[in-house]
Amino acid sequence: MTQDPNAETQVQPTEVGANAAEAGERQLTAEASDAYGTHEVGIDNLDFAAVAEHGHAASELDPDAPAVLTVDNLKMYFPVKSSGVVRRTIGHVQAVDGISFEVPKGGSIGLVGESGCGKSTTGRLITRLYKPTGGSMMFADQDLAKLSNSEMKPLRRDVQMIFQDPYTSLNPRHTVGTIVGAPLEVHKIVPKNKVLPRVQELLEVVGLNPEHYNRYPNEFSGGQRQRIGIARALTLNPKLLVADEPVSALDVSIQAQVINLLQDIQAEFEVAFLFIAHDLAIVRHFCPEIAVMYLGKIVEIGDRDTIYNHPHHPYTQALLSAVPDVKQAAVGGRRERIRLEGDVPSPINPPSGCRFRTRCQFAQEICAKVEPPLLQIGKRHKAACHFAGELGAHPATPVTTQLLGVDDQGSPVPGATPTNTQLTIPGYEKTWYDLKTKQTTGA
């Protein structure tokens, strides 16, 4: 790409930087996105203020947004076959085991957890690369979990996916124009002669030179390929994007470019994100709401401030304390951290009761006997722990006994009636269970 004298005229028909009101700023944005595209460009007047303007603070939560996707008790069990002449199913990998959450319209929810926790499987279930074993996924009054592949086809327009690896997710034998335009032709949305203008518009939106539609993926760098992947996902104006580790394969300086682009796209097209990543800092920046997964289950879900500043589940606390912090440079040495021993247990034969108990320093008898429900304990906060509490303030006795009708050791109390309403709904109730008073309260 050379220094483009037509930058201004090109930018006119599109909506790049629609949030930048003034014409001058509009041109600036185009230049900036040009600069992100390739390194050959000579940038003359790129000053810090302009670039900083393009940078974004963390995304904000709209608590009143309706849900675009409601996932309820979603399950995915992969069969494990025996070896032998006759292959019998001898067990199941419980990759996802009964998770519930909502993705708000135009908002984003982050799924975090370590490898094997089921976060990527969840993404693949929602895009229906797998058919779930159980549960429902309500999207536009349809249950994605129940639809057949042919019934799914029209809905695939609305639910798109961005993949982790920009090197293997693009067909090397197709031009960028073909890759980005293919969904338009498959779904026959626009007449054939309108495909190219739309492709060029999309390339511009993601900060690539629209003239490059006839190039091949190998002519682009990793960051640019990820932009192509994003353009392809945007082609059909989806309502929900599932982004599975969208930046973890990229260089650090490129990661921020892509995250900013995704934020721009979210603001401009009102698309909702299910953002799956292992990098807790990036998820914190991109998602106002976060669900923490461990061994196929959501252990804690809540808004950003609650999860990152007041986590109540021991696993969330351990996970957060493990993240190395740049600010530690001012102090020197390592941060105080909660050490988790050993590895994550096998999802084929997960521990009874609470799945985290084998590595949890607070685990007691009840944790092995009774699975803790994902209990709403704040306005926008749920945690699945018998001893839920802030770090250093975990209660000595289980908080869930009344609700579950068990005693402190987890044995059923005769005659007790468990009050497990509201325990598994995907969204949040107006009232919640207060940990201090052990009563249901509300705002």
Add this chain to the structure above:
Amino acid sequence: MTSIPMTQSSAAETSEVEGPFLQVEDLKVTFPTEDGPITAVSGLSYSVEKGKTLGIVGESGSGKSVSSMAVMGLHDAKSARISGSIRVGGTEVVGLGESRMRALRGNSMAMIFQDALAALHPFYKIGAQLEEAYLVHHSSASKRDARRKAIEMLDRVGIPQPDRRVDDFPHQFSGGMRQRAMIAMGLINDPSLLIADEPTTALDVTVQAQILDLLQDLQREFNSAVIIITHDLGVIAEMADDVLVMYAGRCVEYGSTKEILVAPEMPYTWGLLSSVPDVTASTDARLIPIPGNPPSLLRPPTGCPFHPRCVHSDKVPGDLCRTTLPELLPATSGPAHLKRCHLADPLKVYRTEVLPEIAPDLVEETR
């Protein structure tokens, strides 16, 4: 194992008198290609003392791995031209004969790699690979000694039931355990210098924390000099005493970790700090990317290699950034902090312009 740290620490005292264990001066690594020579590392100088950790930061192609592999003598003599000086424990290794180099490699210096699954041989048992590393530098030791040593090292790096796991193949280990085994193999001959190339990049955060803890414990025990190569500034902040920031094969900033991460004076370092979100940062902080892509090493930019991506070059008079490579000069705080930038008062630019955008909560503290 109990007696070894004692001898190690006494050895360390003598070498401290002699100076740093590893001293790199004006290192240049060039790879001839059909399109012309690629200069992957140029004019690089640094030193690491025993018991200290140097962090090397940079993006892909910055030369951080290439320079460390030059220290280990891992480049193919036919495809790499190396000049300058690398002294390991007083021995000059640039131009050193292969047999003498081999005696150092894996013995007084060792390297552990990012992807332990690929870096361990898939066809040999973990134990056999550790034993091999021991036996090659202990010709008088028996196979039984080597096996005992392998089990002892696996135990030391926290692998449960080491006497059984020693007979496992790498693919039977989990990711974290493989990295532990890799570390055990690196440390089996008590090296004085350990180079860890992205040791935790492929691992989950809790496993990463375990491995970093382990590396720190072992360093304390063996009093070795450690180089950690990473792109994660958080890892640098918690592990390194000194930091070397590399860009396009050159050192662009070098100093103590606190200096570099609290009072950086090079726009590329600012860019790294501003393009990575932090788990504890204020949510008002902006994520400001570095524009463009890392440069081509075949045709590096003229002048300052960072100038095509630099958003502060407008503050430097004239064409200086474009035409002249800035020297690596002492920063505001003194000669212990070096930076390569033409800006007249970079610290002021950082504190008044950059910091309010990327860490508004820190502005007050640093004043």
Add this chain to the structure above:
Amino acid sequence: MFAYVVKRLISGVLVVTLVSMAIFLLFWYGPSSPAQPICDRETSNRCTQAKLAVYEKTLGYDNPVYEEYGKFVKGIFIDRTLTIASSEYECTAPCLGVSFRTKQPVKEELISRMPATFSIAIGGAFLYLLFGVPIGVAAARRRGSVADKALVSSFLFISSIPYYLFALLTWLYLTITFEIPLFSDTGYFSPISEGPWKWFSGLLLAWVALGIFGCTQYTRFTRGAMVEALSEDYIRTAKSKGLPARTIVYKHGLRAALVPVVTIFGIDFGTLLAGTIFTERIFEIQGIGWWSLEAVYGKDLPVVMATALFSAVVLITANLLVDIVYSILDPRVRLS
């Protein structure tokens, strides 16, 4: 592992059955009657429709095809008596029939031809590996050098010549043009029991032709696999441990590179054992390949059937052995 082998054997039996059915049907519904050649031969090319009908009747070609196929399968397990025209032939189980041309039991003839073919195969395959692997390793270690480039392009040249042409040229130049005495005995297979030198000198030229041609391919396989193995991360690890170059190349590099080479070799060796048609034809060695070619010319159904089944069995066995060896060489592979 055991279950895997059982499963593979079952599918192997299935394949052999299908092969035998296919050949049976092809001959049965071929352009001329299967009895035609035998009738021609017995009557000195004065075969009339009436005579043909007699042969067809004694051979059972007037019966339905499945019935005859059933008899053939039964003969594998139980002794049977075959009738051709007025003569009767005893055929012991496993009965593969009686050759239409020689009237000999096919099984015995097959066994008698095995030593020649096996001698060629073992010698040729030995040369494949003896030269192919070391040259490939050496080329991989010096990849990009002038010697490597010269070697790769000349070997590519050799392997792009059709094998029969290559074998003919070898024969022509070594025995006729240069009259090298060492090769003059070619064409007369004598079993090793009748003196190793006679056995060796008779086969030498065939081995040379087969060996040179095959080793060029093995050099290229080995070189490719070795280049790939030497660029793996674990080679860098081995180097960083301070191991000597020899250990790195052979213990770490070649060990990994051999896996694909062994895989290809297993299949190739199976193919050789099943009969080397060109080699046997050109060097006049009367092994299984030569025999099967003659049988096709002479429309000798029982022999064609036997050689086809034999090669199917050999190849299936070779495939199975390759898989088992593979799982031993690479501990990550589990057979299931």
